[in-house]
Amino acid sequence: MATQAETQTTRRDFLYVATGAVAAVGVGAVAWPLINQLNPDASTLALATIRFNLDGIEVGQSVTILWRGLPVFVRHRTEEEIETARETPLSELKDPQTDAARVKEGHAEWLVMIANCTHLGCIPVGESGEYDGWFCPCHGSVYDTSGRIRRGPAPTNLVVPPYEFLTDSMIEIG
Amino acid sequence: MDFPTPKNLNYFWTFGAILVMCLGIQIITGIVLAMHYTPNIAMAFDSVEHIRRDVNGGRIIQAVHAVGASMFFAALYIHIFRGLYFGSYKAPREILWILGVIIFILTMATAFMGYILPWGQMSFWGATVITNIFSAVPIVGESLQVLLRGGFAVGNPTLNRFFSLHYLLPFIIAAVVALHIWALHVPGNNNPIGVEVKSKRDTVPFHPYYTMKDMFAMVVFLIPFAWFVFFAPDILGHPDNYIQANSQVTPEHIVPEWYLLPFYTILRAIDFNVLFIDSKLGGVIAMAGSMLLLVVLPWLDRSPVRSGNFRPLFRWFYWLFVINFIGLTYLGAQPAEGIYTLLAKICVAYYFIYFLVILPLLSRIETPKPLPTSISESVLKKAHA
Ligand code: HEM
Numbered sequence: 001m002a003t004q005a006e007t008q009t010t011r012r013d014f015l016y017v018a019t020g021a022v023a024a025v026g027v028g029a030v031a032w033p034l035i036n037q038l039n040p041d042a043s044t045l046a047l048a049t050i051r052f053n054l055d056g057i058e059v060g061q062s063v064t065i066l067w068r069g070l071p072v073f074v075r076h077r078t079e080e081e082i083e084t085a086r087e088t089p090l091s092e093l094k095d096p097q098t099d100a101a102r103v104k105e106g107h108a109e110w111l112v113m114i115a116n117c118t119h120l121g122c123i124p125v126g127e128s129g130e131y132d133g134w135f136c137p138c139h140g141s142v143y144d145t146s147g148r149i150r151r152g153p154a155p156t157n158l159v160v161p162p163y164e165f166l167t168d169s170m171i172e173i174g
Numbered sequence: 175m176d177f178p179t180p181k182n183l184n185y186f187w188t189f190g191a192i193l194v195m196c197l198g199i200q201i202i203t204g205i206v207l208a209m210h211y212t213p214n215i216a217m218a219f220d221s222v223e224h225i226r227r228d229v230n231g232g233r234i235i236q237a238v239h240a241v242g243a244s245m246f247f248a249a250l251y252i253h254i255f256r257g258l259y260f261g262s263y264k265a266p267r268e269i270l271w272i273l274g275v276i277i278f279i280l281t282m283a284t285a286f287m288g289y290i291l292p293w294g295q296m297s298f299w300g301a302t303v304i305t306n307i308f309s310a311v312p313i314v315g316e317s318l319q320v321l322l323r324g325g326f327a328v329g330n331p332t333l334n335r336f337f338s339l340h341y342l343l344p345f346i347i348a349a350v351v352a353l354h355i356w357a358l359h360v361p362g363n364n365n366p367i368g369v370e371v372k373s374k375r376d377t378v379p380f381h382p383y384y385t386m387k388d389m390f391a392m393v394v395f396l397i398p399f400a401w402f403v404f405f406a407p408d409i410l411g412h413p414d415n416y417i418q419a420n421s422q423v424t425p426e427h428i429v430p431e432w433y434l435l436p437f438y439t440i441l442r443a444i445d446f447n448v449l450f451i452d453s454k455l456g457g458v459i460a461m462a463g464s465m466l467l468l469v470v471l472p473w474l475d476r477s478p479v480r481s482g483n484f485r486p487l488f489r490w491f492y493w494l495f496v497i498n499f500i501g502l503t504y505l506g507a508q509p510a511e512g513i514y515t516l517l518a519k520i521c522v523a524y525y526f527i528y529f530l531v532i533l534p535l536l537s538r539i540e541t542p543k544p545l546p547t548s549i550s551e552s553v554l555k556k557a558h559a
Pocket residue numbers: 186187188189190191193194197250253254257262263267270271273274275276277278281347351354355358362363364365468
């Protein structure tokens with residue numbers, strides 16, 4: 001009789017587990033808002049989409065704009081830069097990606113990229129480095145004219161943010 | 175105060191007390207600075223200048239806090255290297271040692287966050303680079319980074335939370351220091367010959383012998399401290415940090431504070447992929463590993479002899495390790511190009527080989543010199559020599 005009572009699940013066992021479960025959910029429910037408050041707030045998220053007019057950026061010129069607090073390069077590439085980027089064999093790349101995949105169709109002259117080095121986030125210097133693209137002074141990452149990583153500690157190509165051409169001279173980022 | 179302490183402790187044993195003093199100085203000057211500082215990206219830079227120019231005595235108080243951080247680390251490094259040489263990490267002091275490593279890591283975190291507060295160029299870019307480290311974590315990296323920054327880039331939310339944490343962490347450090355000292359009082363001090371206390375004849379009461387010796391050492395330590403504060407308060411900082419933060423321009427060359435340089439070198443020395451681990455994650459693993467190695471050190475060095483004085487082979491590798499560590503510091507301040515990247519790889523390799531290969535191997539092959547039978551014996555012999 002006694003052994004039977006031990007092996008069977010009793011009301012009391014159920015109450016123990018149920019209490020424990022409620023306590024765990026309760027702790028979680030209190031902890032989550034305390035952690036989530038660290039996430040970007042509404043005012044930060046409100047800047048998530050921006051429009052930018054490309055008129056007035058000459059061939060060979062770059063500008064840096066801000067999107068979600070991040071600097072973004074907008075570069076009007078020269079024919080020569082586009083050619084070298086296209087001719088680079090994928091086998092030479094650390095993070096293989098064609099030049100076409102990094103620009104919008106029919107707008108190969110415009111390169112739009114988040115300006116933070118994919119290593120640790122410094123801003124690379126334009127028109128420099130061995131590949132005449134970008135050179136990051138922080139730890140020596142070298143990018144080509146398509147913003148692809150060629151040498152140094154950065155693991156991936158400069159990030160192309162989500163964007164679209166609204167007209168030929170107006171883009172919307174985000 | 176009735177703490178029997180080995181009678182042969184040398185001046186390297188005064189740095190524990192010096193560190194307690196340093197922590198006290200940082201906490202007191204920090205609380206004062208917080209009364210005048212404004213943690214907002216529009217005002218932080220100016221509020222620090224306001225402290226330095228307008229607040230009564232602010233020039234000195236701010237300098238004591240800034241120089242104090244450097245002096246704190248100078249003392250920490252001496253304290254740690256003392257432990258490495260005299261084998262203070264060995265049984266029965268493993269807990270004491272591990273608590274020390276925790277203090278070291280917490281202190282680095284605190285100092286890093288403190289350096290963000292003046293909101294200069296180095297503050298901003300240092301914060302950017304270090305928070306980016308977290309994006310190397312597989313899968314959750316990006317979200318973790320955004321969570322830490324409170325935005326997609328380092329900005330006002332980041333500054334606010336770092337201020338909050340910079341205020342909090344020293345009190346946590348103080349709590350761990352209390353545990354550290356408690357853990358010291360259980361086995362008692364190690365000593366320069368590494369032979370445990372055997373009888374009352376080996377010890378002297380802590381007070382007045384070591385209270386006075388510690389106080390004398392504190393005064394000596396305060397001399398260079400005061401020199402920096404009064405004559406060169408900015409010499410240990412970087413000129414770029416007197417330019418207000420600008421999220422669109424990276425300084426020519428980002429360098430952390432000198433005391434973080436060795437680990438910074440380790441971080442960036444890994445510029446190649448290893449199997450499926452890319453260079454960025456690899457650097458982070460190496461840096462974290464270099465600190466975690468200290469935690470497991472008591473189990474890597476199995477030699478029963480504690481003190482380096484009696485380990486003829488160990489001494490060579492130890493001093494090479496010290497030189498190598500200075501090399502890592504030097505390289506962290508150099509641009510990552512040319513010969514420097516190669517040298518950095520060599521120094522990082524030696525750092526790891528020392529812990530992972532040399533120490534375990536030495537404990538097997540080395541024949542130590544004969545140990546004195548007791549502390550008193552070694553003290554008396556020295557007196558007659
Ligand atoms: C805020 C930082 C620290 C404070 C205030 C502190 C304080 C102290 C004090 C008062 C002592 C006793 C006196 C002495 O032997 O010098 C001590 C001993 C010791 N500390 Fe620390 N310490 C700190 C950080 C560290 C760190 C980072 C480590 C190692 C990674 C460490 C390792 C040790 C060891 C192994 C001992 C025992 C050594 C012996 O008695 O031979 N400490 N500490």
